[in-house]
Each structure stands twice: as structure tokens, then as C-alpha cells.
Amino acid sequence: MAEPLLRVEKLVRRFGGIIATDNVSLDVASGELHAIIGPNGAGKTTLISQLTGHLAPHSGSVSLAGRDITYLPAYRRCALGLARSFQITSLLLDFTAADNVALAAQAHAGTSFRFFANARKEKGLRDAAHAALDRVGLLHRADVVVSRLSHGERRQIELAVALASKPKLLLLDEPMAGLGVTESQRMVQLLQELRKEVSIVLVEHDMPAVFALADRITVLVYGRVIASGDPAAIRANEDVKRAYLGDQHVVTHHG
């Protein structure tokens, strides 16, 4: 098997006495959409934070395209092609949509220690921003200040920002969180498109979405991986059913 794009090996992270990430190992192949699911408190966001560098693991390793990035700061990982979206929308609220995205493009287009020329007039950056906004269907809102956009639109901009950095791997932390039914459907369509261009790690609660999108699914419970496989295998897995639906369901099911 070829070198996986992302390899996580025996990752451990504790908060006091609680083991939030317990010996987690997983591989994400190039071109794959890998979903991470699990009940509330399973440690999904903790895991993502260690992948992005916002949180340091106590042991284990993370490597991107064969390079060990376990202890690199967030901004260095981003330069290596790792982009993320946040579970709770985290944008520059007093900037326009285009400015938000253009800054992400700027981070990957030469030095930002330029003090004199007007950055908003740099055609390359504006074009990149507009292309990414177009990609998520928000080009018509480019010049609106983010604090005036709806929650759904902000989720889409999160995605545009991540795309503008031309990542190899996209880490999406609950992109569907708080979206209405139609908005969710649009997001699924969008991810369906994006997966053709970029590898994705998707953390999501929305099960229909996950099963529709994922090539492979890893299930986390209490920080441990209890199952990993394609959607059909996960659907059939008894441990997963028990973790998600409770023992009672399994009993009734069998009874």
C-alpha cells in the first residue's frame, strides 16, 4: 500500500484523569473521504485539534505525507497543506467574506511582510478569493461583512477559507452543525463535489450525511477506536449499534 496522506499512530491525550484520546491510530489515503463519528464526548474534537496542532498529544505521532508533524505549530501544518474548518464558526467577523478568504490565500502566496501596497488591490488574491467563494456558491455575498451573514452562509465561508489555502487535506469539524434541512443538503452536495479534488477528514453528527459521503468511517467511543471500515461494515457492526443506540436497542432487535 502506498504511503497514506495522513497517518495517526497510537495517539494519546489526557485531561487530568480523563483519557480523551486513547491510543488512536488511523490512516487516511490520498483521495479518501474519511469520516470520524462517535457519540457526544467521544473525543472527536480533541482528536481534530491534535491533527491541526491546536492541542499537543501526550504520546503517539501524526504524519502528513510521510512527514512527522506531531509537534509542529498550527501555522506550519497549514503551510504543509492541512486546512481546517471549525465546529463553532470561527471567522473574522468584522471583515468581508472576500477579505476572509483572501487572507487565507495570502498566507500561501509569498510573504505578508509587505507594508505599502494595498492588499485589497492584489488581483491574484482577489481572484483566488472569488474563485473559492464561487466554489461554495457565495460569490454574490463577497463584499458583505461576515457578521451580517446567516449561520448557514458562515458555514459555507468556513469551507471557502479552507479551500483558499489549496490544501492537500481538509479537516472538517462538523460542517453541518446548526444547519437547516435544505442547507444541510446543499452542504452534502458541496462536499460531494469537493471530495473529487481534495482528501477530507470529516467529523460529523449527521449520520445520513456521513453514510452518504464517506469512503471509510472510524467510530470513536470514550476516546477509543471501536470500529473502522466502509459504511456497510460500520452499519452492520454490533459494537457500533450498541454504542450509539444503547444495549436496550440491541436486545429488542434480537428479541
Add this chain to the structure above:
Amino acid sequence: MKGLSVSKAVTALMLAGLVLLPLYSQLSGNIFILTLFTRIIILALAAASLNLIMGFGGMMSFGHAAYLGIGGYAVGMLAQEGVGSGFIQFPVALAASAIYALVIGALSLRTRGVYFIMITLAFAQMAYYVASGLARYGGDDGLTIYNRSDFSGLINLGNRVQFYYLCLACLFGVIFLIWRIVNSRFGLVVQGLRSNEQRMQAIGFPAKRYQLVCFVISGTMCGLAGALLANNTDFVSPAVMYWTRSGDLMVMVILGGMGTLFGPVMGAVVFLLLEEFLSQITEYWALIMGPLLLLIVLFGRGGIMGVLGRAGRG
């Protein structure tokens, strides 16, 4: 659009007033007003430099007056040692401020929020006590500067009008630079960091590096104000670095409008004129000034610039 034009009109009026002031002073024979406004312009320059880190960069420095002292003492100490040339004094003042900012910034920027305010304040107070201890340069009593910086006939700082226009040119120059900086790549990154540091790290910007450079630029600009201030008063003392002076600069910025280009100038003009005229009416002027500032901060969000903007929109 109309809101913009009201604040623009008032700003233009104020700037025109500043440019024409020496003319008025000459015609009316009122020399005092020229001296007063020279001081206002210098402190406006200091406030504008503070606004770069505070308004645009979100770094609440409570020790900005330290640069006024460093710039001033660079001029004063060199003059004392017989180096009277402004071509040496001014570059030294700027360099000393930049180095101080680099060291203080590198240490302070490890902290955030209230801790950042306290640590910048603590360093400025340290500078204050160091200056008080400089026995050779007057210590507590300060240092009299017998000759203003000499620019070998290029410009005579002893001439009130020439000195006034030098200060005004420095103020305009610094505001022009700030305008370019805040719209540049660098400026957008710094403002992005003010808005959401976590996001900026996630898209690939190392926060501290940009903030530190911004801190140094701001400190250097304020050092220029310090060198001018020492020339204006022919005197420099530890008092210019005292924490209340840093507080005054902050009030000017907030009063005028944080994160606006001309807000700090407006703030400096209003603050210092109020101080001047209230103190002529009563020695308890601070009793009037305090509540007045409180009202503006409470009800005029965005300072004077913010109020003008809203007034225009109706």
C-alpha cells in the same frame, strides 16, 4: 455614504485649521495658541502611533508614554554630551525606541488581555524609575535642553512657525504611513489577528511575529513624537513617561475613535483643548473632564469619529 461625508468634512475642516493656524497666530499676534497647538500636534502623533497597535492591532499597550521619554532623553542626553545635530539625535531617538519596543514587545506579547496591559505598564514604570535615577542627566528634576536639534540650516527648530510645520509634517507623514500599512498585506494580517487569532493561526499566520513588528513600528513612531516633544519644551523629565501620560494617550485614542485614521488627532485636539480651557476656569478641572469623558465613552461608541458617522446617517 452621507455618514462618511460628515466625518470626512469635519476631519478636513480640522486639518485645514491645523495647516492655517500659524497664519491666524501671526495675524492676531496670539503666540500662545501656536505653542499650544505644537504640543497638541506632537501628542496627536503619539496617539496616532498608539492607535496603530491599540485600534488596528488590538494590543492594549498601557506603557506608550515610555517612548515619549526615550525619544526625548535621546535628544536631551546627546545635547548634554555636545552632540547637537538633529541628523544624529533623531535617528538615535528612533533607533532607541525601536530597540526598546523590540525587547518589551518580545516579552509582553507572550501574554494577552489584562496581563498584556499590566506588563506594558510595568515596563514603562521601570523606564520611568531608570530615568529618575540618571543623576548625570538631571534625575528626578529632569534635563534642560539648551539648544534645540540643529539641522544645519535646513530647518530652524528655534523658529516657532518652522517648528510647528515640522511637527505637522511629521504627523501627516506618520498618518500617511499608517494608512498604507493598515491596507497592506501586513496590515490585514494584524487586523485579522485582532479579530480572531485562532483563525489566523489556522490559516497559516504565526501571530506573534506580525504583532511584534507592528509593536516596533508603533514604538518607533512614538519615539519621533518624543524627540519633537523634548525640542518643544526644551526640557525632558521622567514625568513624560509616567503612567498617567500613557493613560492620557489611551484616552485620546478612545475619545477620537479607535481604529480610525484621524480619530487620534481629533481625540488629541479635543482632549488637550478641554484640559487647557477647563484648567483656566477652575483648578478642579479634572472633576469636569472626568464625567465628560465618561459620557463620551458610554454614549458615543466609536468615539468622536463614530458619533460623526452616525450623525451623518441620521
